[in-house]
Amino acid sequence: MLTALTLALLTQCDPAGPIVSCPSTMGGPLFEFAPATGAGMTGTCACTSPKGTKGEAMVFARASNAWCTKNSTTTGIVPGDMVECSSAQPRIMPGGDGSGGNGLLSEPALIQNALQVRFLENAAWTSTEAVTANTTASPSNAVDADTLNDTSAVAQSCTSQVITTSSATKHTVSVFLRAGTLAKAQLKMVGTGNAAGDCTASTTTLTTPYDRITCTSGAAYTGALTAVTVSVCVGTVVGDTGTVIAWGVNHSVSQDYLASFIDATAAPATRQSDLAHFLTSGINGVASIAASFVIPAGTHPAGGGVVSIQNGAAPGGPSLGLLMESGTFVRCFQQGGLGYMALGGTQSVVDRAYCWNKGGTFPIANCLNGKLTAFAEQSGNGGDIQTVDRVVVGAFTAALAVGGVVKRVCVDPNQTRCR
Amino acid sequence: MSPTLRNLLGFLAVGVGGIGIYTVLPSTTMPQLVAAGINADCAQRISVCPERITPALRNVLADAGDVLPAGKRYAMLARQARRCPNLDGGVDELVRAVRADPSQADSDFDLPDPERCRDFACAVAPGFCAQGNRYVRVASQAPDCVRAPVAGGTTCQRAELDGGQRYFGAGNVFPAGEARGTGCEPVACTTIAGDDPNTTL
Numbered sequence: 266m267l268t269a270l271t272l273a274l275l276t277q278c279d280p281a282g283p284i285v286s287c288p289s290t291m292g293g294p295l296f297e298f299a300p301a302t303g304a305g306m307t308g309t310c311a312c313t314s315p316k317g318t319k320g321e322a323m324v325f326a327r328a329s330n331a332w333c334t335k336n337s338t339t340t341g342i343v344p345g346d347m348v349e350c351s352s353a354q355p356r357i358m359p360g361g362d363g364s365g366g367n368g369l370l371s372e373p374a375l376i377q378n379a380l381q382v383r384f385l386e387n388a389a390w391t392s393t394e395a396v397t398a399n400t401t402a403s404p405s406n407a408v409d410a411d412t413l414n415d416t417s418a419v420a421q422s423c424t425s426q427v428i429t430t431s432s433a434t435k436h437t438v439s440v441f442l443r444a445g446t447l448a449k450a451q452l453k454m455v456g457t458g459n460a461a462g463d464c465t466a467s468t469t470t471l472t473t474p475y476d477r478i479t480c481t482s483g484a485a486y487t488g489a490l491t492a493v494t495v496s497v498c499v500g501t502v503v504g505d506t507g508t509v510i511a512w513g514v515n516h517s518v519s520q521d522y523l524a525s526f527i528d529a530t531a532a533p534a535t536r537q538s539d540l541a542h543f544l545t546s547g548i549n550g551v552a553s554i555a556a557s558f559v560i561p562a563g564t565h566p567a568g569g570g571v572v573s574i575q576n577g578a579a580p581g582g583p584s585l586g587l588l589m590e591s592g593t594f595v596r597c598f599q600q601g602g603l604g605y606m607a608l609g610g611t612q613s614v615v616d617r618a619y620c621w622n623k624g625g626t627f628p629i630a631n632c633l634n635g636k637l638t639a640f641a642e643q644s645g646n647g648g649d650i651q652t653v654d655r656v657v658v659g660a661f662t663a664a665l666a667v668g669g670v671v672k673r674v675c676v677d678p679n680q681t682r683c684r
Numbered sequence: 685m686s687p688t689l690r691n692l693l694g695f696l697a698v699g700v701g702g703i704g705i706y707t708v709l710p711s712t713t714m715p716q717l718v719a720a721g722i723n724a725d726c727a728q729r730i731s732v733c734p735e736r737i738t739p740a741l742r743n744v745l746a747d748a749g750d751v752l753p754a755g756k757r758y759a760m761l762a763r764q765a766r767r768c769p770n771l772d773g774g775v776d777e778l779v780r781a782v783r784a785d786p787s788q789a790d791s792d793f794d795l796p797d798p799e800r801c802r803d804f805a806c807a808v809a810p811g812f813c814a815q816g817n818r819y820v821r822v823a824s825q826a827p828d829c830v831r832a833p834v835a836g837g838t839t840c841q842r843a844e845l846d847g848g849q850r851y852f853g854a855g856n857v858f859p860a861g862e863a864r865g866t867g868c869e870p871v872a873c874t875t876i877a878g879d880d881p882n883t884t885l
Contacts, residue, residue: 330878380856388853429859532857532881533874535796
């Protein structure tokens, strides 16, 4: 009977599923954060610090306010879904389409350049359509979304802002929209002096919840750029008339993925980076680490931290870590050796990445999505078996964050316990 | 910048869109930096950036003789810096941190917008690069941006792309080079999310 039960459990082992489903995890990993069970986690967007599954305290820093999203980050957003957390408050949320349990949103610092982003009636904007302020509950649950009304049969009506910038990079703009009497709208970005990064995003399927519409440069602007004009337009063609509801326009440079919303009134605002770690003991650089993460499609910072173990602030980098690499790879980083595993281009949910430093001459093995699809022992000196005093979730330095939600973090000296 | 030198540095404050700006950990000694090649690889410079004024930074500036008004939380500051070639063919700028605790080395160095940083030769401010304790000062350059007064008045206007000009709203910040009319207030260009630009710039 017992043998039959054991066999049944073995056949149910799913490396991509809950960690506790695998026999190799019996006894439990040394450290876990944001498991599928939700153990140790605080409420979604409660702006309070979670713990590890064994009660380990999170040490968290962010020197600015930042916004958290309770469900999907792009569609079906209802009033109250978005919460503004104060500085030094972590954002606990699911990320992506809102599924898969909560994790920690870890983003690098980002500057949002548009002004009065919640107040399209402000003089910072110019409109060829009627803008009625504060008509509708916005994603923040405040009644501060604005109604844009296009009554012209001979021209498309837009609300626009000129942003002075010469940044020869890819730019990203976004806006929260919902249907009024019309389900169609456009978001446009047009450069002055250069058009290489111009873009238009159209939607014809707006409904009552908000969608976050995004427009990203397909190519970088060149050095001739002097400004971009960001426009929110009612309808998609000349002759479309009616109303849509708009809130929260963002513009940023040097970035081609949709970051979390950043509020700004009379001046551009910087959202600072999220820095989180848990102090731990009983481990050194010979260990395995694993995590799942949800990232917006785009190019994420090379070296952006997903999860790592290190000693102190470790300015030279972690002892062992899962890091982003050029947007399409995950790097298994160990002092002295690197391993890479392909993410597969546009993949935005990684479930799950694994990294093992076994020590010795060829210290690293890795796999993706619970399968040994990229199992490869990488060359390295194997000599940096460092003392480790912390597990870092997300960024290990201020500029090197994964730019997404990190969840189901596991660290253990054993080779297989976190897989 | 050599890997050895890079390993002696603290946090990359903000690295988007241009020069990476690193703080030198207070625990790192000059002999360590020299041994790692800082004199051979990195030219002494003055880095001028818009920064948020933290309490620690406010005290250091006051000790150097630069007392800022209590409500002012952003200013253009000059710091002693080293400009080093990095391994990617670009350059990194190293600046000295204020705090003594390495774990908080970044908390006194908030850059609202690194693309507004400027780099100068030491000769533009004679003696500054050689000063031991006065390594950060309020820069004399006027702020990069302006605004129409928060209290009201529409004589400060912003130039438009078509050659015209218009009132841009009370307190809304725009580049100083686009200022037209009269009554524009010089202010810093960006804030940290959560700060009120009407009272802190």
